[in-house]
Amino acid sequence: MTVAFSDLGLAEPFLIALQHQEYTQPTPIQIQAIPLLLAGRDVLGIAQTGTGKTAAFALPILQRLAATPLPYKRNSMRVLILTPTRELAIQIADSVRAYGRQVRLRSTVIVGGVSQKPQTEALGRGLDIVIATPGRFLDLMEQGFVRLDAVEVLVLDEADRMLDLGFIQPIRKIAAKLPKSRQSLLFSATMPPAIEQLAQSLLNQPVRVEVTPAASTVERVEQRVMHVAAGDKRTLLTDLLRDSGIVRALVFTRTKHGADRVQQHLERAGVTVGAIHGNKSQNARQRALGDFRVGRTRVLVATDIAARGIDIDGITHVFNFELPNVPESYVHRIGRTARAGASGIAISFCDASERSLLRDIERLTRQKLAVVGDGPSGAETAPEAPRRAHPRPEPRRDSRDGGHRPPQANHKRGFQQRPRQAPTLAARA
Secondary structure, X not given: OOOOHHHHOOOHHXXXXXXXOOOOOOOHHHHHHHHHHHOOOOEEEEOOOOOOHHHXXXXXXXXXXXXXXXXXXXXXXXEEEEOOOHHHHHHHHHHHHHHOOOOOOOEEEEOOOOOOHHHHHHHHHOOOEEEEOHHHHHHXXXXXXXXXXXXXEEEEOOHHHHHHOOOHHHHHHHHHXXXXXXXXXXXXXXXXXXXXXXXXXXXXXXEEEEOOOOOOOOOOEEEEEEEOOHXXXXXXXXXXXXXXXXXXXXXXXXXXXXXXXHHXXXXXXXXXXXXXXXXXXXXXXXXXXXXXXXXXXXXXXXXXXXXXXXXXXXXXXXXXXXXXXXXXXXXXXXXXXXXXXXXXXXXXXXOHHHHHHHHHHHHHHOOOOEEOOXXXXXXXXXXXXXXXXXXXXXXXXXXXXXXXXXXXXXXXXXOOOOOOOOOOHHXXX
């Protein structure tokens, strides 16, 4: 039986907005979550990015607000949506505006990396919805620009990524100031014990909605691994990108400096490329994303801060230039391709020092990655990277961009990293 949006209890203004977005049929997470949220239930949702969960929580929230308009209060909001990265906050805000085009509601984005003055001015006028990163929002709370006594709905989106970025304590500080009587929603692609504990402390008798197994990878992504010396990775990447079948590629590095080095190497090779990471200003990051979205650049190099902040259709390939320290990040990285019903290819470069990381990924995803030594189309479109008699020493790596690796992940391999001084919460946001 085919389910339509009109079967889920959505009002006419939102059905019209969905038609404008050319959404014709709800996704599984929307079918399960929308009726529950319209009924006022707390929901614990387990879903990968790209499954339509933003609409799953935004549409019922907008309908609730439109049905019960209230006077605006200075520095107050009725809905607070917390999300790990600036890019994701902006994308959620865009969706909220698109779905709410038929109703008159106020919303704003509160993120770090930009002036706080426009944000405090918007708060001062009173708002229906605030979409924020935890670091900047907590900063404004502590400065006295935020009142939380009118919040009716709390949404935690990409909760496991917020855990990775060290935002759990800020979230707890924010939640402690919220009214006890509220609707709470938590969405996460994976469900580690820390997220289970957070959900138990914040949600009231939640209904669990799960559309894919935790830590599963996108079915339409063909996953491959190429074993290569660390010093040969940039040459190999350049060779592979000569394949015209790679229409739009996302390349993930572990560090900010590594992303810059890969970008510079590809530029010298004549590849149109941009980069986003935590050291770049918000305007620079949005410009790089915009160029990638419209096709002015063919390749975007990013750190894990962008693993869930890029919602762009048509990404044909994801390259893991370096394997992530945290295996769950692999799931989020490759989820950037095979969106909107398309298929995709994920190619991971693995040097000798990363073999334990590869084993962790295969253990988490419960599948072996196919080992290949040729080009991304399956034919020999690029030669194997040449071996050097004296390989370059691997460059020193700084701490993972945007956060820290959980200590328990290091204990498994018998060593303890000593990360550099962590950035401030506002800088991470």
